Amino acid sequence: MRTLKTKNRMLSLFQDDRIIAVIDTETTGINSNKDRIVQFSGKKYRIRDQKMEQIAEMDIYIKAPFPMPEAAMRVNGITDEFLADKPSEEDVVAEICAFMEGSILVGYNVDFDIRMISALCDRTHTPLQCSGKMDVLEVARDLVEKKEVQNHKLETISKYFGIDEGITFHSSIDDVEATARLLLLFYTMYCEQDMHGEGKTKLFIEYTYFWKGYRKEQAGVYVQTNLGKVYFSTYKKEWCSSQLDLTQIDLDALETDILVRLGITYDELSKMTEKKYYLLEKNA
Structure with a gap:
């Protein structure tokens, strides 16, 4: 695991x-200032006993105020003819916001969907009140190393884990289903990591220092431990070592010890520079 x-x-x-509301949008493009949502889909769940109970679902198409760009049509298959009799965004925005109200928004690259929805709300002067967000793409990058897959797109990761049965990707309702399946799978994987972590080796810190390295991926906070040297690469945002097999190391405990020892947050660790590190030491 890369981080806590x-x-x-x-x-x-x-x-x-x-x-939680697992959401997805299909759009005319990626510019929230000028592009429009043409399909909004969501499945709402209540968490009970570490399971997801579906309590609501929405799948709605929206007619854009301009023709569908050919590039977008090639991706999502949505045509002007199909959208011709669909409602306008003004007609459906209240229903969409009511569906998401009070929920934690979950999606795959969810920041894009939130930007598009926020732009819709701004245009129509409709308030949107949610209680947080969770990006499943971020989780996929945390659990699946780059070398294991061609990329971290929803379709690629879904097929990698074999949970793509019955899914037509770039249909937002199917993308929602794929995202929900991955969400539950990833939660289970994290829980299993906790159980397996009980037998992992705990390292004891002797001293730390910052080194810029010979290559950018070598820059980071270095930790001399009782068993050897490890370091947190500020470029790769992960723990590395040429001396230890990190799959056998309790990295959760190590990272917590480092954050406490240096008096910093994970965000500060990931953005650490030589100057910032020595200022920390100076003020310690």
Whole structure:
């Protein structure tokens, strides 16, 4: 596992009675200032006993105020003819916002969907009140190393884990289903990591220092431990070592010890520079 941050956010998501809305949009393009949502889909769940109980579903098409760009049509298969009799965004925005209200928004690259929805709300002067967000793409990057897959797109990761049965990708309702399947799978994987972590080796810190390295991926916080040297690469945002097999090391405990020892957050660790590190030491 690369970091504690993503794992802890995922584990906290699965608390009883939390309401989450897994959402996805198909759009005319990627510019939230000028492009429009042409399909909004969502499945709302209540968390109970570490399971996801579906309590609502929405799948709605929206007519854009201009023709569908050919590039977008090639991706999502949505045509002007299909959208001709669909409602306008003004007609459906209140229903969409009511569906998401009070929920934690979950999606795959969810920041894009939130930007598009926020732009819709701004244009129509409609308030949107949600209670947080969770990006399943971020979790996929945390759990699946780059060398294991061609990319981290939803379709690629879904097929990698074999949960793509019955899914037509780039249909937003099917993308929602794929995202929900991955969400539950990734939660289970994090829980299994916790169980397996009980037998992993705990390292004891002797001293730390910052080294810029000979290559950019070598820059980071270096930790001399009782068993050898490890370092947190500020470029790769992950723990590395040429001396130890990190699959056998309790990296959760090590990372926590480092954050406490240096008095910093994970975000500060990931953005550490030589200057910042020595200022920390100077002020210690």
